[in-house]
Amino acid sequence: MIENKAYEGRKIVIIGIIIVIGMIFAARLFYIQVINDKYVLSANNNVLRYITQYPARGLVYDRTGKLMVFNEAAYDLMVVPKLVKNIDTLQFCRLIGIDKEAFIKKMKKARNYSPYKASIFEEQISKEHYGYIEEKLFKYPGFWVQPRTLRKYPIPAAAHSLGYIGEVSPMEIEANPYYAIGDYIGKSGIEKAYETELRGKKGLKISMVDVFNREKGSYQNGIYDTLPLAGNDLYVSLDVELQAYGEKLMQNKKGSIVAIEPSTGEILALISSPTYDPNLLIGRIRSKNYNELYADSLKPLFNRALLAMYPPGSTFKTVEAPIALQEGVVTPATTFSCGGVTASPIKCSHNHYSPLNLIEAIEQSCNPYYWNVFRKIIENKKYANTREAYINWKSYVNSFNLGMTFNTDLNIERSGNVPAPEYYDKYFGKGQWRSMTIRSLSIGQGELLVTPLQLCNVVAIIANRGYYYPPHLVRAVSRNKVREVKEYEKKFTKVEPGNFEPVVEGMYLAYNGSHGTARRYKMDSIVMCGKTGTVQNPHGENHSLFIAFAPRDNPRIAIAVVVENAGYGSAYGTPIATLMMAKYLLREFERPTYEEEMFNASLISRY
Amino acid sequence: MVSLYLALVLVGWISIYSAIYDENHQSIFDMSQGYGKQMVWIVTALFLALVIILTDFKFFSAFAFPIYFFMILILIAVLIFGSTISGSKSWFQIGSVSLQPAEFAKFATNLAIAKYLSTLNVNFKQFKSVGKMLIILLLPSLLIFLQNDTGSAIVYVAFIFVFYREGMPGAILIIGLISVVLFIMTLLLNPVAVIITLFVICILLVFFMKRNLQNLVILFGMFLIMSAFILSVNYAFDNALEQHHRTRINVLLGIETDLKGAGYNVNQSLIAIGSGGLTGKGFLNGTQTKYNFVPEQSTDFIFCTVGEEWGFAGSIVIVGLFIALLIRIIIVAERQRSNFARIYGYGVASILFFHFAVNIAMTLGLFPVIGIPLPFVSYGGSSLWAFTILLFIFIKLDSYRLNA
Structure with a gap:
């Protein structure tokens, strides 16, 4: 038998080992539980799902x-x-x-x-x-x-x-x-x-x-x-019924309709044609449909109302007249003779009696008249030279928000183009250009470009006789059931209200006068005012433009219509604008026969 | 000792409840759940303890060898008739109850060792005695190894402490330690580098010790043996061990990082314990263990539940309880008059210590993952019964000393 006492001291070694192991565990536990916090994070990553x-x-x-x-x-x-x-x-x-x-x-x-x-x-x-x-x-x-x-x-x-x-x-x-x-x-x-x-x-x-x-x-x-x-x-601000009606009128045509409530700047309809069904761009079908729409040669995704730029053509006369009146270079009674189709340097496409006064020249859209008006503005002796006079003219035009964006809630828009004097300096040489050189501007052609939205705002300005609210799409936001109305600042042009009256009269006559360009579409129930525009298009048939507002007093709707490659302004622009105004103001009205014509007309072959 | 035992058993039961807690079975007495079953095991274990206390103390000494041989037969039987649960053919299935004979072999072997060592004329200077002791140990160890239960097989290494106390040369303990260090160094570093380091240490030693022939020869001999050992480590590592053991060791040493595979257990175990913080997340609020991120959370990794829910404070208490129990057993063993009782006591301490050290080191990422339970705490009837029998035989032996 082993002697018990001989090795009794060894119990100390064994107890020592046990205590050392215990201390190692304590130290390790202290390290991972108290000192190191990466494990808490790992545990949360393990178990928590956000x-x-x-x-x-x-x-x-x-x-x-x-x-x-x-x-x-x-x-x-x-x-x-x-x-x-x-x-x-x-x-x-x-x-x-x-x-x-x-x-x-x-x-x-x-x-x-x-x-x-x-x-x-x-x-x-x-x-x-x-x-x-x-x-x-x-x-x-x-x-x-x-x-x-x-x-x-x-x-x-x-x-x-x-x-x-x-x-x-x-x-x-x-x-x-x-x-x-x-x-x-x-x-x-x-x-x-x-x-x-x-x-x-x-x-x-x-x-x-x-x-x-x-x-x-x-x-x-x-x-x-x-x-x-x-x-x-x-x-x-959209009137969805009007919007849908306009889209139907514009089907199978390229172009745009913009309608604004002049007293508020609220956009009533914003149509870009061809359009597409918004339900196509939702969910799982979105990317497939988007690619198809993107590839379409008629560019349905392109918002023409805000992005397409056209020369305003004859509709621009409604801007020029008030400027000239404000500058005092003409009076409503001022007449110029018109040589008709042989007139020089600007010929007239309309057959009318001569001479015409300022109002009649809007009613019957006389080009030579407005060439003369333009010349009077640019050759005004008040200004040292053509350039100074042009800068003055441009500031008037800019005050109609042409050549500028509105920056409201439209997300995307183009500014159009009102050429800077530097442009002509560069093109013709400094001091080398005269009113004659830039005469295309007088009839809204040449370098002048506007978007349909800007054009419609011009109508709103005329309807308001000189001011506008920046066009916008949202009237109010409902926060916690409380409607918060969007406020916009009223903006004035550089033209006094009185100087718009002759333009209004001319536009009234366009519908209601015996020689008016829009007289065929006159409606007895609403007093409408309008102006045609036939925009020369070097790439094909003329664009058909029409601007209008109604009723004449306290106008409730201002509208601009652009139908690409559709010929005369009165061919497509006028009937479409007339129908839109009637729809908005009357809701139910006796449908003229040309409504069906407009629905069915297809210009696809021209594109 | 009995109160420490009861404390650990109770902690175990509560931890198991928390580890596998599920809202559909809220009662801790629910028999369909692990915690309900564990309660049955605890009650029956206490009954077993009572039976042992009522048994005559001479029975254990007298029947040490018969019990041992009976267990060996059982171990052989389980190899033939046993059923396989999670890879180990080490279970007897009796109705709905499964028993693992390997757990019971521990106390039987401890009885046999105590009985043999306490007989006259046995000492560590006799080759025959040492051989017989090794056979007593190796026989169950080998049979358990054959059952593919490596963890339970290496438990018998624990008896090194018993032998040390009973006169085994202390050098063996040191050699064992050096071997482990060399083994790890070799795996971590290049074997050649380890040998060169060793050589440099030898040269330095030459300067500091008496330079006589005998010392030099011993030193040189030791150097040769160690070098041979180092060179054999890689071979042994690659050929003797199974792949999953290799990966576990590699992961532990940081040679492999495999958070989804072999390293998953340890990593999740560390996350669970580490996220417990100072005071833990509170009872039943452990997320890592309850939502099964930690595998085996009610058995081998039960310590994670403690660490996560009771934090550093709770973990220290458990470690402290074990250390107190172990020291208490050694003190009680030392006061025994009979060698049999003392040696048996040391055996109890050694087996418990080995389990405690290896299990907790494993959950703390300090030791390779070896599937052995934490005594008294882990879920499992066999281990609870076996540890109870192991401990209570010693309590019975001690109580006789007091009565005498």
Whole structure:
């Protein structure tokens, strides 16, 4: 037997080893639990899932309170590949409406993303299809349906103005930290201009998941969760009925109609033709349809009302006359003789008696008259030279917001062109140009370019006799059920109100005078004022322009119509503008026979 | 000792409840869940303890070898008739209850070792004695290894402490330690570099010790043996060990980083314990363990639940309870008059210490993942019963000392 006492001291060594191990554990525990905090972070990464709660995007109503844009639920079919077991693939494919190859491909894609995490198997199933799928889905473990919202347009009109939403691009995410991958953002139109109003505020739900990513409830009973805040609703200035009517009138024609309420600057209709159904650019069909629209040679995505620039042609006479009156170089009674088609240096395309006064020259659109007016302005002895006089003339024109943008809520617009004097200095040489050199300006041709929106604003100015409110699309934003009206500053031209009256009279006569260019379309029930424009087009047939407002006193609508390659202003511009005004002011009226003609007229062969 | 035992068992039960807690089965007594079953195991374990206390103390000494051989037969039987659970053919399935004989072999072997060592004329200078002792240890170890339960097989290394206390040359303990250091160094570094370092140390030693022939020969001999050992490490590592052991060791040493594979357990275990902080997340609020991020969270990795929910404070308490229990057993063992009781006591301490050290070191990422339970705390009937029997035989032996 071993001597007990001999090795008794060794118990100290053994106890020592035990204590050392205990201390190592204590030190290690202290290090990983108290000192090092990376494990807390890892634990949170393991278990916490931050789920974004998307708010409902704001709705859009027209000026009459009709719903233009709303949200509709769509359903994404989600899958967690690891949970998919023993399913009847063939039956499943039939249910979803895909073939077996597509199934294999989609499953592979999902598995590549993650076998344990949810990914979208089939995007945006319609409500109808969802109802059908939902009741059978229980047979297929690993699949479920996740709702999301799509924009819907009950009246398929005003696509350009409303714009569309799409997934944020990496650049947009970088520019604004609010957005995350997969979020939607307004890409054009008021969806873009009013993005911050419409989007609302995202909510956040923090939930805990287990190792298989199964949800296990909310984190800390949801005290860190935030609820989504729905977006604000918009009340746009458009009259959706008028808009749709205008789109119908413009079908199979290239061009644009803009209508403004002169007393407020509110845009009543903003038509760019050809247009498209806004419902084409939503959800899963968006990219396919977008590419088709993009490739279309008629460029339906191009917003002509804001972006296309045309010479104003004879409609420009309505700008020139008040300037000349303000400058005192003519009076309403001033007459100039007209040589008709043989006149020089500007010939007249209209057959009329001679001489005409200022008012008659608007009624009957006499070109030589306005060449003489222009000459009087530019050769005014008040100014040291042509250049000075031109600069003065240009400042008048600019005060009509020509050659400039409005910068309201239209998102995109072009400034048109009123040439700077430097342009002519460069083109002809300094001091080398005279009124004769730039005579095309007198009849709204040459370098002068305006957008349909600017043209319509000119009409609004005439209707208001000298001022305007910048044209805009949104009247009010509804914040927490409180309507907040958008205010715009009233802007004045450099022309006094009295100097517009002769122009108004001339435009009145265009409809109502015995020689008026628009007399064929006179309506007894409304006192309309208008001005035709036939714009020379070096690339083909003339563009047909028409501007008008009604009624003469306290006008409620100002309108500009451009129909490309349609010939005389009175051929297409006048009837379309007349119908639009009648529609807006009367709603129901006895339809003239030319309404049907306009609906059916197709100029497609000319493009 | 009994109160320390009860404290650990209770902590275990509560931790198991928390680890596999599920809202549908809120009662800790729910029999369909692990914690409900563990309660049954605890009650029966206490009954077993009572039986042992009521048994005559002479029974254990007298029947040490019969019990041992009976267990060996059982271990052989399980190899033939046993059922396989998670890769190990080490289970007897009796109805809905599964028992693991390897757990019970520990106390049987401890009885046999105590019995043999306490007989006259056995000492560590006799080759025959040492051989017999090794056979007593290796026989169950080998059988368990054959069951593919490596963790339980290497537990028998723990007896080195018993032998040390009973007179085994202390050098063996030091050699063992040096071997482990060299093994790790070789895996981490280039073997040639380790040998060169060793050589430099030898040269330095030559300067500092008495330079007689005998010392030089010993030093040179040791150098040769160590070099041979170093050179064999890689071979042994690549050929003797199985792939999953290799990866576990590599991950631990930082040679491989594999957070999804072999390193997953340890990483998740560290996350669970580490996220507990100073005072923990609170009872039932552990997320890492409850949501199954940590595998085996109610058995081998039960310490994670403690670490996550009770934090540093709770973990230290558990470590402290174990250390107190171990020291208490050694003190009680030292006061035994009979060698059998003392040696048996040391055996109990050694086995418990080995489990405690390896299990906690594993959850703290200080030791390769070896599947052995934390005594009294981990879920499992066999281990709870076996550790209870192991401890209570010693308590019985001690109580006799007091009665006498």
